[in-house]
Amino acid sequence: MSKVKYYYDSDTLSYRKIERKKGRRFGFTFLIVIGVALAGFLFHILYLNLPQIETPKEKALKRELANMEIQYDILNKKMDQVNAVLTDIEDRDNNIYRLYFEANPIPEEVRRAGFGGINRYKDLEGYDNSELIIKSNKRMDVITKQLVVQSRSLDEIAVLAEDKEKLLAAIPAIQPVRNKDLSRIASGYGWRSDPFTKARKFHYGMDFTSPRGTPIYATGDGVIERADSRSTGYGNHIRIDHGYGYTSLYAHLYKYNVKKGQRVKRGDVIGFVGSTGRSQAPHLHYEIFKDGERINPINFYYGNLSPAEFNEILQKSQQENQSLD
The missing domain is CATH 1.20.5 (Single alpha-helices involved in coiled-coils or other helix-helix interfaces)
Incomplete structure (x- = not known):
């Protein structure tokens, strides 16, 4: 009141x-x-x-900004680790992988190339931490581009490796008759005495003496090009097209185990030792062609011979004796 x-x-x-x-x-x-x-x-x-007085919103924004700076610092450290690993992969790629598969190394300027043209980071300008944000984004973009370049390089290496694997599987690289089945190495590649005329004649293959019916093995992957007796002197014979310019020939066979057009793998039994055609005794006459030229088969037995076995067969093949065909 x-x-x-x-x-x-x-x-x-x-x-x-x-x-x-x-x-x-x-x-x-x-x-x-x-x-x-x-x-x-x-x-x-x-x-x-008043600078010493902060609003709750300002305090929250400052905490958020401080947390963002910490996260960007962590991100940059992670990018340092990724970049170190990527640099190691690039080094191995240039100096091991590409060197092994005879591919040109990728130039450093291609791997480290930046981005030209328009300003990609214009939207990130004008803020208190624009420099930090732009720098981190640039690093991320460069690393991403390096990864793309490296990924494409490894794709190329994978193709080269697959082709190299096919090449290594195709090259005639084993002995066509196993050592345990051999009676002896009758004759090697070079000048030999003809068993019929006794004249000195160049022998273009190697003769493996074995009993009639001894298995003969494909020396590399390929396709049966011929399996017939329509070649003078060879009798029943097989030719395998290995691709990459290589062809192998197996002559004087007793019988075939394959037919024309059939694909075979190294180590498959393709026929059996005989004495057909111009032959003096059961044996396998074996030849290798590279780009249509006959070459010495002795250089292609690294796939199943030890160094000692190879030295022994090398010495026997170099003896100028009488061939069997």
């Missing part, structure tokens, strides 16, 4: 009640509200502009 105030009226010599005017009461209230609002506004301005 509000207090009632009085004043002394000297004219009437009595106390009269003080009547408050409504206009003054409203004006007083209005001034109070304006004063409070003005004071609040001034306080807010001071609060926002």
